[in-house]
Amino acid sequence: MDTFLSIDEVARRTGLSAHTLRYYERIGLIGPVARGSDGRRRYSAADVAWIGFLLRLRGTRMPVASMQAFARLRAAGDHTAGERRQMLEKHLATVVAEIATLQHSAAALADKIAHYRRLEDTGAAPQPSSRRKR
Amino acid sequence: MDTFLSIDEVARRTGLSAHTLRYYERIGLIGPVARGSDGRRRYSAADVAWIGFLLRLRGTRMPVASMQAFARLRAAGDHTAGERRQMLEKHLATVVAEIATLQHSAAALADKIAHYRRLEDTGAAPQPSSRRKR
DNA sequence: GCTTGACTTAGAGCGTGCTCGAACGCCTAG
DNA sequence: CTAGGCGTTCGAGCACGCTCTAAGTCAAGC
16 A cells, blocks of 8 residues: 655645645644655655645634644643643534634624615615615 | 723624724725824714624625725715625625535534444543543 | 823734745656 | 655744733823
């Protein structure tokens, strides 16, 4: 199984740049990646899966510092699983809260838009760049 | 009606710092605020309402540059209402999309947590810092 | 008059998360 | 042997959104 990927392949698959992948490794988000005899990185499937997980955390705006903490726990071994679970639970709670406030804000935005629409339909200046066919 | 507020009062009410309020004014997010005879800012109720709206936009992660664009349109007069509505609609769409991906991620997080919980219950090392009374 | 304290401006500095540049190494093709 | 291309490290630089400092003004209280 030649299941090892070059940094460019991983970049392509994850959407991160090679620069960013090296950066993540530097700051400890990604554990030391295996190297070929020429010193180049050879990412395993597990590495890629972990990066995918990191991207999910990032997508929920977990700060890099927290991801680092999580990565450290992971590297420390199985006995930190409980701690890791707690981190995730805490983070999940903030994500859920954020979803709620976003939904709230989305509703407010929709109201504002409706307000604008009313303004326009009440015969104010017609929109130049908007085909607003009632 | 002494409906004018000092910068500190506005800071208190909006949760922004006085520094940030001045900064927002400097970069054009908040139009020129009226001044008292002593040169100090005197915020009107309309100013405060506008700041509230800005905060909502910020809460949905609208970039400052976009808020500036919106503020410019607003300052340009009523005839930009259509354009402003379009901006809001576009932004609302991104907010809705983001809510969706956050929900997706939240579900994935919940799965991961469940996974950890399973690990723990399958008799791995007991958690030191977790009273997991099955 | 002097002090205190809240305000003003202009501009420098900072935390976060990348992003890029410079200089070099190694492999392959021609 | 040389050139090209892709990788490496180390460190500087950047975009964003504030945040703070410095130096000064003004009004009120002692």
